[in-house]
Amino acid sequence: MQVISKNVSDGIQSASWIRRMFEAGIELKQKYGADQVCDFTLGNPDLPPVPDVARTLQKLAGEVQQPFSLGYMPNAGLPSTRQRLAEHLTCEQQVPLGAAHVVVTCGAAGGLNVLFRTVLEDGDEVLCPSPYFVEYGFYAGNYGGKLVPVSSRLPDFSLDLDAIESAITARTRVVLVDSPNNPTGAVYNRSELTGLAAVLARAGARFGKPIYLVSDEPYRCLVYDGTEVPPILPLHRFSVVVGSFSKSLSLAGERIGYIAVNPAMPQGDELLAGLILCNRILGYVNAPVIGQRLVEAALGVTVDAGIYRKRRDAMASLLRDAGIEFALPKGAFYFFPRVPGRVDDLEFCRLLLEERILAVPGRGFGLPGYFRLTYCMDEAVIRRAAQGFKNAATRAAR
Amino acid sequence: MQVISKNVSDGIQSASWIRRMFEAGIELKQKYGADQVCDFTLGNPDLPPVPDVARTLQKLAGEVQQPFSLGYMPNAGLPSTRQRLAEHLTCEQQVPLGAAHVVVTCGAAGGLNVLFRTVLEDGDEVLCPSPYFVEYGFYAGNYGGKLVPVSSRLPDFSLDLDAIESAITARTRVVLVDSPNNPTGAVYNRSELTGLAAVLARAGARFGKPIYLVSDEPYRCLVYDGTEVPPILPLHRFSVVVGSFSKSLSLAGERIGYIAVNPAMPQGDELLAGLILCNRILGYVNAPVIGQRLVEAALGVTVDAGIYRKRRDAMASLLRDAGIEFALPKGAFYFFPRVPGRVDDLEFCRLLLEERILAVPGRGFGLPGYFRLTYCMDEAVIRRAAQGFKNAATRAAR
Numbered sequence: 084m085q086v087i088s089k090n091v092s093d094g095i096q097s098a099s100w101i102r103r104m105f106e107a108g109i110e111l112k113q114k115y116g117a118d119q120v121c122d123f124t125l126g127n128p129d130l131p132p133v134p135d136v137a138r139t140l141q142k143l144a145g146e147v148q149q150p151f152s153l154g155y156m157p158n159a160g161l162p163s164t165r166q167r168l169a170e171h172l173t174c175e176q177q178v179p180l181g182a183a184h185v186v187v188t189c190g191a192a193g194g195l196n197v198l199f200r201t202v203l204e205d206g207d208e209v210l211c212p213s214p215y216f217v218e219y220g221f222y223a224g225n226y227g228g229k230l231v232p233v234s235s236r237l238p239d240f241s242l243d244l245d246a247i248e249s250a251i252t253a254r255t256r257v258v259l260v261d262s263p264n265n266p267t268g269a270v271y272n273r274s275e276l277t278g279l280a281a282v283l284a285r286a287g288a289r290f291g292k293p294i295y296l297v298s299d300e301p302y303r304c305l306v307y308d309g310t311e312v313p314p315i316l317p318l319h320r321f322s323v324v325v326g327s328f329s330k331s332l333s334l335a336g337e338r339i340g341y342i343a344v345n346p347a348m349p350q351g352d353e354l355l356a357g358l359i360l361c362n363r364i365l366g367y368v369n370a371p372v373i374g375q376r377l378v379e380a381a382l383g384v385t386v387d388a389g390i391y392r393k394r395r396d397a398m399a400s401l402l403r404d405a406g407i408e409f410a411l412p413k414g415a416f417y418f419f420p421r422v423p424g425r426v427d428d429l430e431f432c433r434l435l436l437e438e439r440i441l442a443v444p445g446r447g448f449g450l451p452g453y454f455r456l457t458y459c460m461d462e463a464v465i466r467r468a469a470q471g472f473k474n475a476a477t478r479a480a481r
Numbered sequence: 482m483q484v485i486s487k488n489v490s491d492g493i494q495s496a497s498w499i500r501r502m503f504e505a506g507i508e509l510k511q512k513y514g515a516d517q518v519c520d521f522t523l524g525n526p527d528l529p530p531v532p533d534v535a536r537t538l539q540k541l542a543g544e545v546q547q548p549f550s551l552g553y554m555p556n557a558g559l560p561s562t563r564q565r566l567a568e569h570l571t572c573e574q575q576v577p578l579g580a581a582h583v584v585v586t587c588g589a590a591g592g593l594n595v596l597f598r599t600v601l602e603d604g605d606e607v608l609c610p611s612p613y614f615v616e617y618g619f620y621a622g623n624y625g626g627k628l629v630p631v632s633s634r635l636p637d638f639s640l641d642l643d644a645i646e647s648a649i650t651a652r653t654r655v656v657l658v659d660s661p662n663n664p665t666g667a668v669y670n671r672s673e674l675t676g677l678a679a680v681l682a683r684a685g686a687r688f689g690k691p692i693y694l695v696s697d698e699p700y701r702c703l704v705y706d707g708t709e710v711p712p713i714l715p716l717h718r719f720s721v722v723v724g725s726f727s728k729s730l731s732l733a734g735e736r737i738g739y740i741a742v743n744p745a746m747p748q749g750d751e752l753l754a755g756l757i758l759c760n761r762i763l764g765y766v767n768a769p770v771i772g773q774r775l776v777e778a779a780l781g782v783t784v785d786a787g788i789y790r791k792r793r794d795a796m797a798s799l800l801r802d803a804g805i806e807f808a809l810p811k812g813a814f815y816f817f818p819r820v821p822g823r824v825d826d827l828e829f830c831r832l833l834l835e836e837r838i839l840a841v842p843g844r845g846f847g848l849p850g851y852f853r854l855t856y857c858m859d860e861a862v863i864r865r866a867a868q869g870f871k872n873a874a875t876r877a878a879r
Contacts, residue, residue: 086691086748087755088602094762096753127553131546140545140771144538148529155525155733189587189736189765196764200623204486220760225598227625293484335553336770338587350484356493357485364492364619366590371769372734374539 084110094221104432106131115439121468123456126416132333135381143376146349148285153372158363160187164375170384172343176314176324178244182342185368191301191327191340195222198342199322200365201357202295203228207256209252212242214419214448216265239410239416241268251286253436257295262312263302266448266455268412270306272315293321300324302415304331304385306409307392310413316345318405328378331385339374391416394458397465405472418456419445424479434478438471492619500832512838519866520839524663528788530731531778531781541774551770555819556761558585562773569780570741574712574722582742587769589699589725589738593620596721596740598763599755600693601626605654612638612817612846614663630847637808638667642676649684651827655693656681660710661700664846664853665817666810668704671711678716691719698722700813702729702783702839705790708811714743726776729783737772789814792856795863803870816854817843822877826852832876836869
């Protein structure tokens with residue numbers, strides 16, 4: 084008896100081997116104790132929220148007895164939050180944004196869903212560099228869209244502009260980049276992004292319709308070694324930024340993000356009206372009000388990226404010692420190393436599991452033969468895994 | 482140039498006359514001052530959040546410096562919130578629910594979207610009694626579904642079971658009821674709902690597939706004159722309750738609701754797995770964490786329904802004095818009166834506008850010839866509108 088839709092049923096099946104890894108981890112933790120397991124699977128930041136969060140909650144506690152304090156608001160968000168975001172993004176994106184160009188959303192994930200619901204027709208394609216954040220396929224698929232992953236250049240995961248240009252068809256509606264990247268930690272530089280914008284402009288002209296350049300930027304605040312995250316809005320008229328405060332303020336569970344539309348976009352008003360309607364009709368209605376107040380108060384503050392840099396360096400030295408090849412991440416909090424030896428990514432993750440180390444096989448991100456590690460946990464956990472990585476690599480080489 | 486999808490473009494157009502009324506109201510308020518305008522359009526409760534909300538925010542302010550305090554969590558919600566909700570709903574629904582039967586959602590609107598994404602195939606039909614909450618059409622349409630409104634009995638807006646039975650087809654997947662009802666204030670009694678469950682059981686057997694009975698209950702806490710809101714879960718195996726705390730705790734902007742699945746449902750585990758996946762992939766990821774903590778602390782408390790009852794009575798007496806016919810609402814905070822005189826609902830709302838009174842034409846809810854008034858505002862505003870209603874009714878009679 085079919086109690087759920089075929090598509091959702093398939094979604095559950097396709098997620099099930101990642102889930103199996105996750106459940107193996109739970110089993111392992113129950114068996115040996117959580118502190119005996121090194122879990123590098125989930126990107127759940129362990130840094131506490133920035134101090135402004137506690138201060139603002141304290142302040143809100145004194146204010147919420149006012150009527151409407153936590154009531155409905157315009158679907159695009161609190162006017163004051165939109166205004167503050169516009170000022171912040173004007174600096175960050177180097178184009179003059181007004182409150183009207185910003186829609187506050189239920190995290191970046193909510194922002195991407197709202198955007199795809201707004202612009203995709205059934206069968207439209209969303210291109211993204213691969214390896215990629217596996218949820219993108221679901222986000223496009225929710226609205227009849229199709230994700231088309233395009234392989235990035237190895238070994239540094241930079242954009243392959245020729246491959247992207249070749250992959251664009253009459254059905255391409257969006258090219259979606261995620262920089263700093265999950266799962267690779269790559270940060271696209273100005274020349275790559277300028278080249279990408281040129282590809283999109285040519286393709287748009289060829290097919291007589293706009294192709295949106297969408298930049299998903301939840302990790303913008305986490306870059307290392309002076310790496311620049313170039314603003315996307317000055318590069319392409321049909322560009323949109325989607326961002327979040329989950330990582331910058333350690334606020335992932337409260338679900339606050341935004342969509343910012345290029346003020347220079349032709350018919351940008353129409354896109355914005357569509358985004359606001361879709362934010363409403365997808366059932367978000369508006370982004371959570373308390374989260375909006377927290378972001379408004381804390382905007383510009385970020386957690387200390389230096390802590391993540393030290394963890395990255397610890398993880399890099401551990402991998403080097405185990406003889407595992409990797410591209411050093413320039414941002415975010417992920418490594419995407421090559422599987423060593425003669426085994427595939429599933430088998431290597433199984434070998435790691437035997438060392439009580441949890442990692443995600445690369446095929447979960449569209450690239451078998453690699454695996455993903457997060458480093459948003461204490462350095463002690465990273466260091467504790469050193470011998471286990473060596474053991475697994477040795478066994479993989481046999 | 483088509484910058485947004487055709488469907489969203491149509492959505493903006495179809496919403497535009499309600500928007501026009503709303504914008505006329507803004508203009509009126511700017512011209513005469515907000516206190517000179519009686520706005521009965523929007524269901525935004527004016528009661529402050531219950532006191533537990535401030536207390537819990539205060540408590541949270543002292544706790545959020547802990548790592549993970551506002552971080553990611555299981556997609557179905559905080560285990561403790563699910564558990565408390567299960568206990569609460571066990572009393573309310575009179576069937577034994579466990580935490581596993583409850584998914585915390587981004588309001589009832591988020592809950593309905595998650596449910597429709599999970600169960601609807603392209604072209605599936607969602608039946609609902611009409612007049613109806615206009616967003617339902619969008620919620621079903623987001624996932625290729627089609628809303629099929631079925632007229633309720635007049636003048637009391639009770640369920641027309643024969644009409645519902647006749648309207649069920651092989652494509653019917655969900656019958657959605659909203660009780661206490663927006664826009665009518667009707668509350669379906671036990672015999673209506675038992676009859677409806679029998680209709681669904683017969684139809685399910687005829688078409689060899691389950692038809693879900695979904696009860697949308699954001700106004701459950703607001704009933705008057707000892708009216709009972711019968712629990713839906715004991716009536717039909719394939720039943721689901723969707724609820725929210727927007728009205729009971731005056732927390733509409735924080736977006737907290739839930740989906741509760743009948744523990745007696747065959748393959749209920751599969752439905753729940755689908756709901757949890759869809760809560761994730763629609764970009765909600767999880768319901769806002771602070772809202773979950775607030776609900777967990779305040780569950781069982783509600784705003785004083787007596788205040789709304791007094792407002793209802795004030796509005797009823799005002800309408801009677803103006804010679805306007807209506808069914809006295811048993812719950813929620815809406816009247817859905819008949820348009821008096823010889824004019825249609827658009828014209829009558831225009832006449833009210835001239836009296837600086839804002840109301841929504843009934844066609845916005847699928848029933849021309851009626852109009853909707855909310856009474857979630859101060860009684861003084863209601864009383865101030867008395868002469869205006871009389872004037873408009875007099876002019877409508879000419």
